[in-house]
Amino acid sequence: MIEGITDDHDDRDGYLDGQMLVAMPSMGDPRFARAVIYICAHSGEGAMGIMVNQRAPNISFGELLEQLNIAPEDERISIPGYGSDSLTVHLGGPVETGRGFVLHSSDYFKAESTLPIDDGVCLTATIDILRDIAKGAGPDKALLALGYAGWAPGQLESEIHANGWLNCPADPELLFDPDVEQKYELALSRIGVDAGRLASESGHA
Secondary structure, eight states: OOTTOOOOOSSOTTOOTTEEEEEOTTOOOGGGTTOEEEEEEEETTEEEEEEOSOBOTTOOHHHHHHHTTSSOGGGOOOOTTTOTTOSOEEEOOSEEEEEEEEEEETTOOOTTTEEEEETTEEEEOSTHHHHHHHTTOSOSSEEEEEEEEEEOTTHHHHHHHTTSEEEEEOOHHHHTOSOGGGHHHHHHHHTTOOHHHHHHHHHTO
């Protein structure tokens, strides 16, 4: 289990687990400009999420496997459903960028390390899932990220009230869409917002 995160979903009113955050043009933190973040945990103790539309610079999935000594280049196999390098490595957020997190479909589950979130989506943060993906025994859908976004108690609520974020329901189609560049517009369209108009209105505020 991930430190500080539990799977207690009682009394969830007002919490955003399993939803997407979409950055507004007024977002003051440049690290989150045009960010789409999947919220993995949200409670009175704070929130944690994974950015799903930003590629990690200068590293591929195959290179990551090699660095972790999971699948050296000369031993790499063709990974069913992924290909040796077709699983994009994302930058999940500015916290603990040396740590890997995998959002994935619920067909893969490890009792000691997988956190069910919502709507068939789970989070696993141990190296076992990378080994299984490399062996072709991983989940049907997966999103690999380095690092995460974290908020202190009340911080996320304050940012939402200050119009820093919109939120919308998440679905696996949007979450696992390989077209990283289009996720921002797609997420906005799910809540009936045109990205171009939003930017224009923000500029004239």
